[in-house]
Amino acid sequence: MNMANKTDKSRRRFLQKLGIAGASTVAGSALLLQGCSDSNKASGNKVKVLTADNKLVEVDVAHLKPGDKIQDLSYLQKRGREGIPGKKFVMVVDLAKCKNARKCMKACQSAHQLKPEMHHINVLEMEDPVKKTSYWMPKTCQHCDNPPCVSVCPVDATFKRQDGIVLIDNERCIGCRFCVAACPYSARTFNWTEPKNSDQYAEVTYDMELNVPQKKGTVTKCAFSADRLREGKLPYCVSACPNGVYYFGDQNEDLVTNGTTKKTVRLSHLLEENAAYTLMPELGTQPSVYYLPPREDKG
Amino acid sequence: MKNNKGYHIIILFCLCFLAVANVNAQSDWQVPVEANEKLSPFLFDDDMVLEGRVAYENSCTSCHGTPSQDDFTPMSPPPGDPASEPFQAQSDGSMFYKIKTGRGTMPKFADAFADDELWNIVAYIRSFNENYKQELPNMEGIVIPEYAMKLSFDENVDKLVVKVFAEELPQPEVSVSAYVMGTFGKHLLGKAQTNELGIAYVDVDPTLPGDEEGRVNVMVKATKGFARAKVEEHMVMAKATERHSAIEGRHIWSTDRMAPIWLKITFFVSVFGVWFALLFIVFGLRNIKKARKEA
Numbered sequence: 001m002n003m004a005n006k007t008d009k010s011r012r013r014f015l016q017k018l019g020i021a022g023a024s025t026v027a028g029s030a031l032l033l034q035g036c037s038d039s040n041k042a043s044g045n046k047v048k049v050l051t052a053d054n055k056l057v058e059v060d061v062a063h064l065k066p067g068d069k070i071q072d073l074s075y076l077q078k079r080g081r082e083g084i085p086g087k088k089f090v091m092v093v094d095l096a097k098c099k100n101a102r103k104c105m106k107a108c109q110s111a112h113q114l115k116p117e118m119h120h121i122n123v124l125e126m127e128d129p130v131k132k133t134s135y136w137m138p139k140t141c142q143h144c145d146n147p148p149c150v151s152v153c154p155v156d157a158t159f160k161r162q163d164g165i166v167l168i169d170n171e172r173c174i175g176c177r178f179c180v181a182a183c184p185y186s187a188r189t190f191n192w193t194e195p196k197n198s199d200q201y202a203e204v205t206y207d208m209e210l211n212v213p214q215k216k217g218t219v220t221k222c223a224f225s226a227d228r229l230r231e232g233k234l235p236y237c238v239s240a241c242p243n244g245v246y247y248f249g250d251q252n253e254d255l256v257t258n259g260t261t262k263k264t265v266r267l268s269h270l271l272e273e274n275a276a277y278t279l280m281p282e283l284g285t286q287p288s289v290y291y292l293p294p295r296e297d298k299g
Numbered sequence: 300m301k302n303n304k305g306y307h308i309i310i311l312f313c314l315c316f317l318a319v320a321n322v323n324a325q326s327d328w329q330v331p332v333e334a335n336e337k338l339s340p341f342l343f344d345d346d347m348v349l350e351g352r353v354a355y356e357n358s359c360t361s362c363h364g365t366p367s368q369d370d371f372t373p374m375s376p377p378p379g380d381p382a383s384e385p386f387q388a389q390s391d392g393s394m395f396y397k398i399k400t401g402r403g404t405m406p407k408f409a410d411a412f413a414d415d416e417l418w419n420i421v422a423y424i425r426s427f428n429e430n431y432k433q434e435l436p437n438m439e440g441i442v443i444p445e446y447a448m449k450l451s452f453d454e455n456v457d458k459l460v461v462k463v464f465a466e467e468l469p470q471p472e473v474s475v476s477a478y479v480m481g482t483f484g485k486h487l488l489g490k491a492q493t494n495e496l497g498i499a500y501v502d503v504d505p506t507l508p509g510d511e512e513g514r515v516n517v518m519v520k521a522t523k524g525f526a527r528a529k530v531e532e533h534m535v536m537a538k539a540t541e542r543h544s545a546i547e548g549r550h551i552w553s554t555d556r557m558a559p560i561w562l563k564i565t566f567f568v569s570v571f572g573v574w575f576a577l578l579f580i581v582f583g584l585r586n587i588k589k590a591r592k593e594a
Binding site: 085086087088145156160161162163164232233234242244248249250252253254255256257260261262263264265266268 | 349352353356357360365479481482483484485486487504506507508510540542544545546547556557
């Protein structure tokens, strides 16, 4: 009896083991097959997004559509830190064309939740002491290759990405304003008060590429509209200009596109033919924003 | 007093005359019947609209403003908004004629733009009219050939070679335009016409940077009348360039997370070294004190 029991047990155990092994083989190969068929599409990296009819769904990163509002803070933070590989964004400002329409400033302020007195881009009137005339100069963050603001930040809140963009993470910013003091271009501004329409943005997940929602007690500045660049669109200010002042593009491609006319030209030719310059080159900050000097014959 | 009244009447009369003259100036731009009935030899599509937009922004915006925004320059006679009713009520041929020949303050664009470029501008202006349907010529009995293209790059002369076929037959006199696709727009490499062998050559600047293998995205369009074709290819024809990250191998952060390892080692070795030296001296002094007590 004992012996029989033993054999029965071992047989049962054997059958059990065989069953488990068989089931796991089937399941494993099914998973493997699934993995093979989906390997081109899914990356296995899930994020939460808000659909057009305001439903929160979880989708794979590879299946994201440009209009999706991503609700996953950690994903947005990671994406914002990494930047877009293989790119080096540059802007060219043609001062001969600027007529102080200030459409760039308005587009920027409405996109980045800024009050009228706060500027990521500001159009300044410049006096020419030699010719006794003045011209308009739009000034943004210069996205320096040697950014003094980044070197002084004690908490790694402001940083430079692989695509050349200098961003701020206001989740880390402690509001010390060292960067404001370090920036020779006065490109940075501080949220002294509650940002514009802050109640409307209360539920919005923070996206550092857009730097919205803004937070009281943190520094903010031009982000080269990194959120738009990710979608292959030109920055807010560049597209809003009615006078063809801005060219924007990728230095690696040597191509820049005019935001108004949409004409794409070679960056190196444009800079060379128009005697382009950068602001305060003697500081060695190596800006990514180039200026074409104002001319009298064109415009 | 009486004199003053007469003065007013003269001013009023002059103003009325000016207003009438203005209206006349707009309405009596006579377009020859033949030109008025002229139809575009091209089918208006998105590419034409985009190219028309570039031309419009460069040459027309300064007076006509942005279409549908009513922001044209106040002039006499007023240039008007091309998206407005009086503009859109005209025929395509009439628009083409007026842009080409010009009159008074409206410049003549015949020398500035080729016919196909003028049609691009018409296509752009028409894109603001939702009800517009392009009038096409009578196409009965006319077969529109379906083009196929083969692209290659001749690295000996730095030229893009475009062969245009329709049903295996080479197509001569086809207008070919080649573009390099950038991140935000397309850059015109050049335009050419196919020869009797159906081949067109477009110059390529050898300094144009490509990816690591010298590849760029090329878009080529072939058009002849209503026949058109478009191909996009990722092909080797530019200078191979390595793309570096803007922060590769650099340590511009003040936080230790991104600091280089040699800096971390030097820092910790020197800090511990100083502590060790201090402790060594303190213990040494204590030992001396102890020794003195024992002695």
